[in-house]
Structure formats: structure tokens, C-alpha cells
Amino acid sequence: xxxxxxxxxxxxxxxxxxxxxxxxxxxxxxxxxxxxxxxxxxxxxxxxxxxxxxxxxxxxxxxxxxxxxxxxxxxxxxxxxxxxxxxxxxxxxxxxxxxxxxxxxxxxxxxxxxxxxxxxxxxxxxxxxxxxxxxxxxxxxxxxxxxxxxxxxxxxxxxxxxxxxxxxxxx
Amino acid sequence: xxxxxxxxxxxxxxxxxxxxxxxxxxxxxxxxxxxxxxxxxxxxxxxxxxxxxxxxxxxxxxxxxxxxxxxxxxxxxxxxxxxxxxxxxxxxxxxxxxxxxxxxxxxxxxx
Amino acid sequence: xxxxxxxxxxxxxxxxxxxxxxxxxxxxxxxxxxxxxxxxxxxxxxxxxxxxxxxxxxxxxxxxxxxxxxxxxxxxxxxxxxxxxxxxxxxxxxxxxxxxxxxxxxxxxxxxxxxxxxxxxxxxxxxxxxxxxxxxxxxxxxxxxxxxxxxxxxxxxxxxxxxxxxxxxxxxxxxxxxxxxxxxxxxxxxxxxxxxxxxxxxxxxxxxxxxxxxxxxxxxxxxxxxxxxxxxxxxxxxxxxxxxxxxxxxxxxxxxxxxxxxxxxxxxxxxxxxxxxxxxxxxxxxxxxxxxxxxxxxxxxxxxxxxxxxxxxxxxxxxxxxxxxxxxxxxxxxxxxxxxxxxxxxxxxxxxxxxxxxxxxxxxxxxxxxxxxxxxxxxxxxxxxxxxxxxxxxxxxxxxxxxxxxxxxxxxxxxxxxxxxxxxxxxxxxxxxxxxxxxxxxxxxxxxxxxxxxxxxxxxxxxxxxxxxxxxxxxxxxxxxxxxxxxxxxxxxxxxxxxxxxxxxxxxxxxxxxxxxxxxxxxxxxxxxxxxxxxxxxxxxxxxxxxxxxxxxxxxxxxxxxxxxxxxxxxxxxxxxxxxxxxxxxxxxxxxxxxxxxxxxxxxxxxxxxxxxxxxxxxxxxxxxxxxxxxxxxxxxxxxxxxxxxxxxxxxxxxxxxxxxxxxxxxxxxxxxxxxxx
Numbered sequence: 034x035x036x037x038x039x040x041x042x043x044x045x046x047x048x049x050x051x052x053x054x055x056x057x058x059x060x061x062x063x064x065x066x067x068x069x070x071x072x073x074x075x076x077x078x079x080x081x082x083x084x085x086x087x088x089x090x091x092x093x094x095x096x097x098x099x100x101x102x103x104x105x106x107x108x109x110x111x112x113x114x115x116x117x118x119x120x121x122x123x124x125x126x127x128x129x130x131x132x133x134x135x136x137x138x139x140x141x142x143x144x145x146x147x148x149x150x151x152x153x154x155x156x157x158x159x160x161x162x163x164x165x166x167x168x169x170x171x172x173x174x175x176x177x178x179x180x181x182x183x184x185x186x187x188x189x190x191x192x193x194x195x196x197x198x199x200x201x202x203x204x
Numbered sequence: 205x206x207x208x209x210x211x212x213x214x215x216x217x218x219x220x221x222x223x224x225x226x227x228x229x230x231x232x233x234x235x236x237x238x239x240x241x242x243x244x245x246x247x248x249x250x251x252x253x254x255x256x257x258x259x260x261x262x263x264x265x266x267x268x269x270x271x272x273x274x275x276x277x278x279x280x281x282x283x284x285x286x287x288x289x290x291x292x293x294x295x296x297x298x299x300x301x302x303x304x305x306x307x308x309x310x311x312x313x314x315x
Numbered sequence: 316x317x318x319x320x321x322x323x324x325x326x327x328x329x330x331x332x333x334x335x336x337x338x339x340x341x342x343x344x345x346x347x348x349x350x351x352x353x354x355x356x357x358x359x360x361x362x363x364x365x366x367x368x369x370x371x372x373x374x375x376x377x378x379x380x381x382x383x384x385x386x387x388x389x390x391x392x393x394x395x396x397x398x399x400x401x402x403x404x405x406x407x408x409x410x411x412x413x414x415x416x417x418x419x420x421x422x423x424x425x426x427x428x429x430x431x432x433x434x435x436x437x438x439x440x441x442x443x444x445x446x447x448x449x450x451x452x453x454x455x456x457x458x459x460x461x462x463x464x465x466x467x468x469x470x471x472x473x474x475x476x477x478x479x480x481x482x483x484x485x486x487x488x489x490x491x492x493x494x495x496x497x498x499x500x501x502x503x504x505x506x507x508x509x510x511x512x513x514x515x516x517x518x519x520x521x522x523x524x525x526x527x528x529x530x531x532x533x534x535x536x537x538x539x540x541x542x543x544x545x546x547x548x549x550x551x552x553x554x555x556x557x558x559x560x561x562x563x564x565x566x567x568x569x570x571x572x573x574x575x576x577x578x579x580x581x582x583x584x585x586x587x588x589x590x591x592x593x594x595x596x597x598x599x600x601x602x603x604x605x606x607x608x609x610x611x612x613x614x615x616x617x618x619x620x621x622x623x624x625x626x627x628x629x630x631x632x633x634x635x636x637x638x639x640x641x642x643x644x645x646x647x648x649x650x651x652x653x654x655x656x657x658x659x660x661x662x663x664x665x666x667x668x669x670x671x672x673x674x675x676x677x678x679x680x681x682x683x684x685x686x687x688x689x690x691x692x693x694x695x696x697x698x699x700x701x702x703x704x705x706x707x708x709x710x711x712x713x714x715x716x717x718x719x720x721x722x723x724x725x726x727x728x729x730x731x732x733x734x735x736x737x738x739x740x741x742x743x744x745x746x747x748x749x750x751x752x753x754x755x756x757x758x759x760x761x762x763x764x765x766x767x768x769x770x771x772x773x774x775x776x777x778x779x780x781x782x783x784x785x786x787x788x789x790x791x792x793x794x795x796x797x798x799x800x801x802x803x804x805x806x807x808x809x810x811x812x813x814x815x816x817x818x819x820x821x822x823x824x825x826x827x828x829x830x831x832x833x834x835x836x837x838x839x840x841x842x843x844x845x846x847x848x849x850x851x852x853x854x855x856x857x858x859x860x861x862x863x864x865x866x867x868x869x870x871x872x873x874x875x876x877x878x879x880x881x882x883x884x885x886x887x888x889x890x891x892x893x894x895x896x897x898x899x900x901x902x903x904x905x906x907x908x909x910x911x912x913x914x915x916x917x918x919x920x921x922x923x924x925x926x927x928x929x930x931x932x933x934x935x936x937x938x939x940x941x942x943x944x945x946x947x948x949x950x951x952x953x954x955x956x957x958x959x960x961x962x963x964x965x966x967x968x969x970x971x972x973x974x975x976x977x978x979x980x981x982x983x984x985x986x987x988x989x990x991x992x993x
Contacts, residue, residue: 311972311973
């Protein structure tokens with residue numbers, strides 16, 4: 034087996050395994066750390082798909098940003114020190130049935146579909162091309178997304194400041 | 205059947221990546237549907253987004269979609285970041301209001 | 316100069332109107348000096364224009380136009396045309412208007428709506444000048460209507476008086492009848508030639524184009540446009556509004572109902588003269604003759620000083636129309652000009668008398684005696700010398716006594732009708748012409764004698780009469796001077812050698828030769844050959860009229876009552892104005908009453924029957940539908956409601972309020988769809 038094949042299976046197992054740990058763990062902090070490994074595995078899969086820039090972005094944004102945010106969320110919403118980080122599951126039976134069905138259906142569809150595959154030459158660098166596209170064909174979505182981020186930031190700030198103001202008023 | 209298995213362990217093609225993404229999606233759905241904790245639900249959402257992204261980038265690698273797939277993936281990551289920021293702010297507000305972040309205890313929508 | 320100057324002349328009165336209507340009351344002395352000053356300036360400019368035009372560019376016609384409205388491919392121009400006719404008319408209008416402005420400053424003093432009165436005078440002058448200078452028959456129609464509305468406003472100036480507001484309505488409505496015909500005529504021309512300008516219409520006609528390709532339509536168009544003139548110039552049978560219009564202030568009567576507005580009809584006929592066929596002209600001539608005769612016979616027996624003048628105006632307008640009809644174009648137009656001067660003078664003189672009478676009666680606290688009735692006057696000569704002497708000159712002029720302007724023009728008209736009849740045998744026209752000349756002399760001297768000579772009817776009243784202020788007598792003197800012959804021709808017995816005849820020539824007829832009056836080529840020769848006869852005859856007849864008046868009213872050799880008794884029916888007819896108003900009442904009012912009664916019967920029996928029947932049917936129908944409503948429709952509605960209620964109760968169990976339960980449904984449905992479409 035070639036190196037890429039081995040690497041693929043390795044990272045696929047890492048990704049799916051840690052995702053499973055995340056879902057089925059009873060401790061929310063464990064879940065968060067498992068999520069980190071999932072995200073890293075996905076980033077590795079990106080590299081295998083010649084998407085080096087996206088892999089780097091994935092690490093920076095997800096692992097460096099979103100995960101930290103989630104951990105903050107976990108810490109801010111636990112009541113006092115006494116409460117455990119346990120997560121309790123609901124809807125267990127319908128959820129399992131539905132997710133198994135979803136997975137089965139998707140895999141069935143993916144395998145039975147006749148994909149038109151065109152082999153692309155190996156890329157060693159996508160950053161330059163992506164940059165050109167961002168400043169060319171994708172300039173409008175790029176700007177729109179920038180504005181969206183700005184709005185999200187302002188919204189988030191607004192909501193959390195009002196929250197703290199309410200807290201102060203309550204105190 | 206043997207051939208299929210042999211093929212499966214050959215060099216990973218499009219289908220392999222798609223199957224990984226499908227499984228990841230199923231796990232995400234599981235998290236979203238079964239967890240009481242809002243933050244766990246959010247993590248499930250991130251899993252679903254990642255599975256979608258794997259799909260997009262796999263298509264960009266193996267089909268004519270080319271770099272456009274990566275571009276859309278990039279936008280998905282950006283939007284996920286925005287979503288996470290807003291969602292967590294909302295979670296904090298919900299916690300402030302109901303003093304809990306357990307979704308089954310928040311049922312104002314009950315008809 | 317012939318482009319800008321007319322525009323300034325036209326717009327100055329409009330400016331005066333706008334200023335007066337909005338700010339008149341706030342100005343010192345209510346702004347009369349402003350209106351009068353602007354009108355005087357207009358007069359000055361008009362005189363300059365006339366002198367330049369007739370002196371230096373007599374043969375030319377200045378025409379300019381700008382696009383105004385575009386209808387499809389047709390452009391309607393906003394243009395003006397200055398020829399000698401227009402230049403003379405401009406001076407006539409502005410001169411009379413200016414003098415009336417001055418006169419009104421005295422006459423209208425202390426009036427409740429003083430500034431508004433001057434504003435309306437400005438509006439009237441503006442619209443009248445518009446009629447004069449336009450080169451476009453549609454635009455002329457627009458100004459024509461503006462004249463109508465300003466005349467309406469001025470007649471109804473004292474609208475508190477029922478008779479004044481009625482008279483204003485009558486004038487407006489009667490004019491409508493004529494204007495309607497005129498509008499149809501304009502439309503016939505526009506459909507045929509796609510243009511409104513006079514020059515283009517005449518060109519098309521002379522190029523052999525006829526409306527709808529027939530001579531009859533050309534005659535019809537001419538007569539229809541003449542209908543407008545019939546209305547505005549108070550010709551038979553639409554003359555009934557003018558005597559009633561005397562309800563307006565007397566200076567208004569002088570301006571509008573003697574000198575300018577009523578002359579607009581004559582001016583219109585003169586403008587469209589080249590396109591009138593022989594038939595149309597003959598109709599015009601007879602209408603004019605009938606009008607002249609009827610009005611003169613009515614004027615004999617009237618006692619209201621303004622009514623006499625009103626009927627004499629109608630009569631003189633009939634003269635002008637008749638003159639145009641027989642082809643004595645210049646004579647007709649000249650009579651318009653001379654008549655404008657002396658008739659405005661007569662009205663202003665009458666105004667002066669009424670003003671003085673009114674003041675005297677007011678002092679005696681007598682509010683019942685009519686200040687306008689000549690039977691209440693008499694012997695005013697010594698009390699009002701300026702008024703008397705000017706009035707005398709005007710009377711001489713209108714009677715056609717030599718050395719006056721009226722003699723010149725009337726003499727030419729009579730010569731024209733005489734020549735016309737010698738050429739084609741229409742002897743009725745000169746007969747009426749001479750008869751009316753005699754009648755005119757008679758009734759005018761009757762008026763003069765009854766007003767100024769003889770014994771005062773009431774000593775006390777006449778004692779109190781004083782001469783009017785200078786602002787009123789000076790316009791009279793100016794007009795009296797203008798009623799003398801030398802302004803029009805240096806030869807007192809023939810106008811043909813004067814500048815007026817040189818300036819205003821009969822335009823060439825544009826209609827096909829077959830349709831032209833046969834008299835045209837030889838008309839002027841015939842006129843010059845009968846001129847002396849006509850002159851002698853007219854002097855004799857005028858003298859006879861004057862003598863008759865003197866005999867009856869001054870020397871009392873013949874009793875007026877005796878004459879009246881002998882005339883019998885004719886006298887009654889004259890006093891009652893030939894029963895025209897009664898006739899119209901019977902024809903139109905009673906006629907419409909009959910129609911109304913018929914309609915009422917129809918209404919009560921048939922329409923009401925239908926309505927009542929419909930009501931009964933509706934009642935039955937509504938019972939049935941009411942039953943259906945309560946039992947079937949309500950049942951359905953209630954059933955729907957209760958079903959919905961139960962279904963809602965069942966479904967509400969699904970609504971747990973938990974987001975994740977909903978998500979389960981969503982993903983389940985999604986997967987079902989996925990399977991279905993895979």
C-alpha cells in the first residue's frame with residue numbers, strides 16, 4: 034500500500050473515532066477535546082485532497098478559534114463548581130435510528146452513483162490561485178462575507194454586553 | 205465482493221472520502237438530536253459542516269469542480285466562524301434568561 | 316421690433332392683472348395708478364408700433380411663431396402676426412382701455428371690489444390683445460374664451476344684484492352657443508388642412524384644397540366660424556345678451572360692450588375674410604342687415620339711457636358685419652374703429668350722467684328713482700357742460716353728420732351696399748342700410764334731447780347734479796377729438812383718399828374663383844360711381860332723422876304718444892324688444908318644461924315601476940338567501956370551525972416546544988424525501 038493510502042485510513046479512523054468519542058462521551062470537556070482531534074483529522078484529510086490552504090485555515094479557525102469559543106461557552110454556562118460537566122442524552126432511540134438511516138442512505142447513494150472523475154494533476158500550491166480567484170471572480174462574495182463577519186461580531190458583542198449590563202443591574 | 209473489498213483498500217478515491225463525510229454527518233446528526241446541552245448541539249453542527257466541507261473539497265480534487273470547490277469550502281469555514289460567535293452569544297443570553305442550557309427545559313414554543 | 320414689441324404689449328396687461336389680483340388691496344389707493352399706468356404704457360407702445368408699421372412697413376406682414384404643443388406629427392404654434400389690421404386694432408383696444416381705466420378711477424371710487432375691478436380690466440385687455448395679435452385660429456379661440464370669461468366677471472361685478480349675476484350668466488351662455496359653432500368650424504379647418512395658422516389655411520385653400528373636397532364644406536366652415544362672431548358681436552339671433560350686459564359698471568360697458576369685445580367678432584370676420592365664399596358672405600351680409608334693422612327699431616322706444624346705447628351698438632355692429640358681407644372690407648373695419656371711439660365716448664358720457672344723477676339722488680336720500688331712466692332727466696345741459704358738448708359730438712358722429720368720423724365710415728358702408736345691389740340686385744341691403752341710418756339719427760337725438768334739453772323732470776334732483784370730476788371728463792374730450800374726421804382722412808367727404816384706406820386694403824380672396832362673389836372685380840368701380848349718390852342720400856336721411864327727433868321731442872310739434880298709438884303693434888313690438896326674450900323663453904324654457912314633464916311622467920311611472928318591481932324581487936330573493944344563510948352557510952362555517960378546533964387539539968400534542976423534537980421530525984422528513992427522490 035502506498036503512503037497516501039495508509040495516511041488516508043489513519044486520518045479517517047482518527048477523525049471518525051474522535052467524532053464518535055465526542056458524541057458518546059458523557060463529559061462535555063472530553064467531548065470538546067475529542068472535537069479538536071476530529072477537526073485536526075479533517076484538516077489532514079484536506080491535505081490529502083491537495084487543499085493545503087484550506088487545511089491551514091481549518092486549523093487556525095476551527096481549532097484556534099471556534100474550539101476555544103466552545104470551551105469558553107462550556108465554562109461560562111456551568112453553574113458553580115458543584116455541577117458536573119455531564120451531558121444527558123434525550124431522544125436516544127429516534128436519534129440513533131435517524132442517524133444510522135442517514136448514514137446508510139448517504140453511503141448507498143455515494144457508492145451507486147457513477148461519478149464523472151477527472152484526474153487533476155498534483156498541486157503543490159493552491160494559495161496563489163485561491164488568492165487570484167478571491168480578488169477576481171469571487172470578489173463580491175468575498176466582500177459580502179466580510180460584511181457578514183462584521184455584522185456577526187457586532188451582534189455577538191451587542192448581545193453579550195447587554196447580558197453583562199443585565200447582570201450588573203441584577204446585582 | 206472480494207473485488208469490492210480489494211478495491212476499497214486500494215488508493216483512496218472520491219467514494220472513500222464521501223463515505224467518511226457521510227459517517228461524520230451521521231455522527232453530527234446524532235449529536236444534534238440527542239444531546240440536551242446546547243453546546244453539544246453546537247459541536248454536532250460543526251461536525252455536519254465539516255462533513256459537508258470534506259465533500260466539497262473531495263469533489264474539487266476529483267471532478268471538474270476544481271478550485272471552485274475549495275473556494276466554497278473556504279466560505280463555509282468563514283460562515284461557520286460567524287455562526288459559532290453568534291450562537292455562543294445566544295447561548296449565553298439563553299443561560300442568563302432561563303438559568304439553564306438544557307434544550308428540553310426550554311419549551312416556550314409548546315402549543 | 317415687430318417680434319418683441321407685440322409680446323410686451325400683450326404681457327403688460329397680464330402683469331397688471333397678476334399684480335392687482337394678488338397684491339391690489341395692499342397697494343396704496345388699491346393700485347389703480349399701477350393698472351392705469353401700465354395700460355398707458357401699453358397704449359404708448361401700441362401707438363409707436365402703429366406709426367412704425369403703417370409709416371414704414373405698410374405693405375409687409377410680420378409673422379413669428381414658436382412650437383407650443385405637438386400632437387402626433389402636428390405642431391401647434393404659439394405665434395403672432397402683425398399687419399396693418401392688427402396694428403390699428405391694437406391701438407383701438409389699448410386706447411379705449413386706457414381711457415376707461417382713467418374714467419373708472421372716478422366712476423368706481425369707493426367700490427367694494429375696487430382693486431379687483433382693475434385686475435379684471437387688465438385680464439380683459441390681455442385677452443383682447445391676444446385675439447388681435449395671434450396668427451393662429453386655435454390660439455384666437457383660447458383668447459376668445461378668455462375674453463368671454465373676463466366679460467363674465469366684469470358684467471357680474473356687482474354680483475350682489477340678482478339681475479347682474481343673471482346678466483353675466485346670460486352673456487356667457489349665449490356666447491357659448493356661438494362659440495360652439497366657431498369651434499366646429501375650426502375643427503373642420505384643422506381636419507382638412509392640419510394647421511391652425513391663418514396663413515397656412517389660406518395657402519392651402521388658394522392651392523385648390525377644399526375641406527372634404529367640396530365647396531359646400533368651405534362655405535359651411537366660413538359660416539360656422541362666423542357663428543362665433545354672431546355670439547360675440549351680438550348679431551341676430553344671439554343679440555339678446557348685450558342689452559342685459561348693461562348691468563355691469565358703465566365703464567365696462569364702454570370698454571367691452573361697445574368698443575372692443577363686441578368688435579372682436581367683426582375682427583374675426585375680417586381675419587378670415589379671404590376664405591369666405593360668396594354664399595357665406597351673402598349670409599353674413601343679411602345677418603348684419605337684419606341685426607341692424609331690429610336693433611335700431613328697438614332703440615327708438617327704450618327709456619333706459621344704457622339700453623338705448625346697447626341697442627344702437629348692436630345696430631352699428633350689424634352695419635359692420637353687413638359691410639364685410641358685401642365686400643366693403645375697409646369701410647366695415649373703419650366703422651369698427653370710428654365706432655369704438657364715439658360709442659366708448661357715448662357710454663362714458665352716459666356713465667358721467669348716471670354718476671352725477673346717482674350722486675344727486677343719493678344726497679336727497681332717494682333710492683327708488685332710476686338713475687338711468689331718461690324720463691327722470693332733462694335739462695342737464697347747463698349742469699354738465701363738458702359732458703353735454705362731448706355727448707353732442709358723439710351723437711353727431713353716430714348719426715352720420717358730415718365732418719365727423721362716423722359720417723366717413725357710414726357713408727362708405729352705404730355706398731358699398733348700394734354698389735352691391737346695383738351689381739347683383741340685392742336691393743334689400745341698401746334699403747335697410749339707409750333706413751337704419753335715419754333711425755339712428757332719430758333715436759340718438761331723441762336720447763340727447765330727453766337727457767340734456769327740455770324741462771327737468773324733477774327740479775330738486777337736477778339742481779343737485781354737478782359736473783363729473785376731471786378724471787372722467789378728460790377721457791370724454793379725448794374721445795370727442797377722435798370722433799372728428801381729420802384723424803382718418805383729410806377730406807371730410809371721402810375716406811377713400813385717407814391713410815386708413817391706404818393702410819387697410821381688402822385682402823385677395825383665396826377661395827376658388829367660381830366661389831368668389833361675382834361683384835369683386837368691379838366692386839370698387841361701382842362704389843366710386845355711386846359714392847356721391849350714397850353720400851347725398853345719407854346726409855338727407857340723417858338730416859330727416861334729426862329733424863324728426865327735434866320735431867317730436869324738442870319743439871313738440873308732433874306728439875310722441877300719438878305716434879306710438881298710430882304705430883300700434885309696431886310700437887309694442889319695439890318696446891318689448893320684438894319679444895325675443897319671450898320667444899326664447901317659450902321656445903327653450905317652455906320647450907324644456909314640456910320635455911321635463913314628459914320625463915317626469917316617464918320617471919314616475921316607468922322608472923319608479925321598474926325600481927319598485929326590483930325592490931319586491933330583491934325582497935323575496937333576500938328572504939330565500941337569508942334562509943340559506945342561517946341554515947346552510949352558517950352550518951358549513953360552524954362545522955369548519957369545530958373541525959378545525961378538534962384537529963388543532965389533536966395536533967397540539969405534537970407541539971412539545973422542544974427544539975430537538977422538531978429537529979427529529981425535520982430530519983425524518985428529509986430522509987423520507989431523500990428516499991423518495993433517490
